[in-house]
Amino acid sequence: MAGSLVQVATNTVTSAVASVTLTGIDSDDVYMVQTVGVKSSNDNVELRIRVGTSGTLDSDSEYDYANKKLRADTTFQNFGYTNQDNWFGMQVGTSTQEQFNSIHYLYNFNNSSEYSFITNEIVGIDTSATCSGQQGGAVHTVTEANDSIGFLCSAGNITSGTFTLYKVV
């Protein structure tokens, strides 16, 4: 099984939910999360990411991140923030093809003595109907073990999308 992905959890949203939590991080391996076709009930909202402890998403103000926002129609932007209560994914909305697709690698989530790290590789159609993406990294600055990761919107619900957690072994 060397060099393989092992599916740990998956959730396909077919009716509106406030958040999606993927659990099962129980080793010091690197984990990967993929999301496909994520949409929201409300227009022009943020798709956000949080770590989870015992399956409950942490809403503390310990989320730091640095992302480069790429667009297909204009110059790029830098996003760097500390002490937020979530990691920013990207703006999503309700138009037909507005959606969020991403790959994230998770580091040290299971290690109670280290911060939890994540890399972001995101692409979608944003609220201005433009191809947009984010590439960057983020840290949850708490020395705790996180067994889960979750996705939610800044307002309203997630209405569709498939979220899958893999262990990289």
Add this chain to the structure above:
Amino acid sequence: MSEYGYIPESPAQSFGNNKGIFSPNDIYDLTRADKYTQYGQLDLIESVTADDSVAYYDFDNLGDYDIHFITANNIQGASTTAQNLDIRVKVSGTAITSGYHFGNQLGSSNGTFSESYSNSYSQFYFLPNVDNETNATANGYSYIYNALDSKKYTFQTFQVVASQSTHTPRFSYGMGVYPTANQCSGLRVFMATTGNIDEGNITLYGIKAYS
């Protein structure tokens, strides 16, 4: 005795939750139904080794995946003209040559950083500065999203590293979309300007997800 050695009723089977004693036929049937636990969700679909015989490789078997993963390793072109190795989607067997959008961040070891973008491009952006210099190669990966979903656009992200004398070692990462909702029949990896793919390995994987 019912299926899987159980009496009188066979239990429900699903990924990560198989119960019973399985015959080869059981395993075959459950695998086809995506209900048999087989760890290892990075499925190799096809790998090619370039040999300077063609300017592109078509991957026409995409299997059944939400996300595909392409790696390109040790790529050199046959031409001395530095150019991209890029990707096109194929629809009904034809490589699509227009209508792509992309954004790309580039950084070089000489300290130069730049960005490029377009909402009218003829392919997915992938490996930059591929040519035929000694020790100048390009390497990277790309994820392709929704290629098989007829109701959704096809998206791409990528990250690469390349070395070439004029441009010095550099990284590039970015994203793109083919903003037409249709089911792709394949993917083409090709030299964007001229000449064949001289050497290197290009591999297509599917990332398996069990429901």
